[in-house]
Amino acid sequence: MLDGGGRIFSALEALGLERWDFQVASTIDAARRALRQDPGAIGLVAFDGVHAWPQAELVMLLARSEVEWVALLEEGLLRSERVSPELLRNFNDFHSLPLDRDRIAMTLGHVHGKAALLPRGDSSALAGGGFGMTGRSECMRLIYRQIEKVLGVDAPVLIGGESGTGKELVARAIHQHSARASGPFVAMNCGAIAPSLIQSELFGYERGAFTGAAQRKIGNIEAANDGVLFLDEIGDLPLEMQANLLRFLQDRTITRVGSTERVKVNVRVIAATHVDLQRAVADGRFRQDLYYRLNVLGLTLPALRERREDIPLLAQTIFDEQRVHASPQVRGFSSAALHAMMDYDWPGNVRELINRVQRAMIMSENRLLSVADLGLPPVVDPVTPTLEEIRTNVEREVIETSLKKHGNNVSETARRLGVSRVTLYRMIDRLKIVL
Ligand SMILES: Nc1ncnc2c1ncn2[C@@H]1O[C@H](COP(=O)(O)OP(=O)(O)O)[C@@H](O)[C@H]1O
Ligand SMILES: [Mg+2]
Known part of the structure; x- marks a missing residue:
């Protein structure tokens, strides 16, 4: 329980709720430390009307842990402007003051039951993702469920989504959690290799296959044997290479450049694209048969602006990870910065969020990162009066x-x-x- 004055905590203790084991913290920092040691199940936040919680820091606390949060507050406070609706949205339940033994026992039982009922996959998602991903929005939970399904099957996977939405992260997660985890993960960006070199990058070549081929080179498909080949920006694969890749997917053999020998290779292909491949098919830039082959299992990652509710958690996670590289005085985000992050459209998605937070943490001279530190456009807040x-x-x-x-x-x-x-x-x- 987070209680600045300790008055409401005393009242709670006086109720003698023996079933429950309470721990009190008077500051957000202390609460954070306590949660790190013992994640607990329910978090109570007391709004006593005297001690005001810094909003951004509180939102970050509410966002990060696997806790069901309950606000304890005067009913009047619910309607006042002192506690913003944005903050209140982060709570799972409310209890109006003064404390009432029966009502609080019921509230605690209710949210505790809810916490216990959360499927296991979900609670790991809350902790930062069983797949090393951060986000507990509905659309990310759907992605986690889709990944689960993809793990048990060995078919190709096609991952769509804008740049920076985590396509490569998902591909690596699929590799790491599938039966191929002990095999290699070979990544190749089809858009970053000159078209004339793609053939030998994919299939390798024999010594003397062409001028400069001084010795045999193993291609990426062969190098990924027993593992996963990740083909990034598959939409950039030249048409004749698409035919070769399709042939490999059909008969599972390759032929090195300059050879006639067919080599059997056991590889799972995961492809990613930020362009609409169906459109590319319609335009004749991508082979339809290859598209169907790759898209047996397809998943599309949401843009960050489609899951804004994950931004506080992501920002806090990045902040914690980058802590060691930050200016020593930096403690967190200002309320205005949080506002601006929630408001911004993030064309570069999670990658852009990481870059902005990282840069701000190194360059900032403030205690709390400001909108300017993040280089974001300021939000014109309609509720702040002139x-x-x-x-x-x-x-x-x-x-x-x-x-x-x-x-x-x-x-x-x-x-x-x-x-x-x-x-x-x-x-x-x-x-x-x-x-
Ligand atoms: N859901 C997420 N949780 C945590 N980090 C993420 C998430 N999505 C993306 N990232 C991070 O963002 C960066 C870009 O992700 P990446 O997989 O390379 O995106 P893409 O391949 O779609 O361009 C990486 O540092 C990655 O770890
Ligand atoms: Mg990428």
């Missing part, structure tokens, strides 16, 4: 209260507020105060 609006509100409140106190006597109110009667009348008019 100075002018704040002044107007304060003036109106002071004048209204004072008028009320003095029975709407303008002269007396003016005297008390230290302004002339005329000035006060002008202000009443401007602020549209009804007498």
Whole structure:
């Protein structure tokens, strides 16, 4: 339980809920440390109206652990602007104060039951992914389930998704968790190799096959024997190479350049593309038969902007991983930075997020990373009032209260507020105060 003043924790202890074992932390840092030692099942956050939690740090705490979070707060606080809806969204349940023994016992039982019911795969997903991936959005959970299914089958896999969405990460995860884990993982970027070299890169060559072929070279397909060949940017594979690859996928043999011998190879092909291959097929740039061969098992990774709810968790995970390289004073993200990250469209997806956070952590001179540190466009926050609006509100409140106190006597109110009667009348008019 996170409780700044410890008052609500004392009240909770006084209820004598013997079934539960509580631990209290008075700061977010302390809570983080406690969770690291004992992940617990339920996290309680007390909003006592006196101690305000720094919002960004709290959101990061709520995002990172495998905990069901319950907010304890005055009902009024739910509607006030002091606790933002964005923050409240991170809680699984709410309990209004004062604490009520039966109600809190029920809430705890309910969320604990829910935590226990979470499928195992899901809880590992919460911890950063059983596949080394971060994200617990609905679309990432779907991806984890799809990966599970792909593991037990040995057919080719086609992974789609924008650049930086984790296609290679998924390919490596499939390799590492499949029966081929002890075999090699050979990655080749079809878009980064000159078309004239792709044939020998894929299939290898014999000594003397062409000028400069001083000795036999094993191609990537052969090098991946008993393992996985990852063909990145498969859409860039020249058409005649597509025919050769298809032949290999059909009869599982290769012929090195400059040889006539057919070599049997046992390889699982995982291909990735950021372009729409179906469109490439329609345009005649990609062979339809190869497309069907590769796409037996297809999965498409969501863009980061399609799973914004994962951004706090990703940012925090990257932050923790990069900690050692950071400027020593950097402690986390500012609220504005969190806002800006949630608002931004991330054309470069997770890769871009990693780069921006990394750079900010090294270059920043702030304690909390700012929007400028991340190089993001500032968010115009519609709920933050301008100075002018704040002044107007304060003036109106002071004048209204004072008028009320003095029975709407303008002269007396003016005297008390230290302004002339005329000035006060002008202000009443401007602020549209009804007498
Ligand atoms: N879901 C994720 N969780 C954690 N890291 C991720 C995730 N998706 C991508 N990354 C990281 O982002 C970077 C880009 O991923 P990568 O697999 O190379 O993307 P792609 O191949 O789609 O361009 C890598 O550093 C990778 O580890
Ligand atoms: Mg890639």
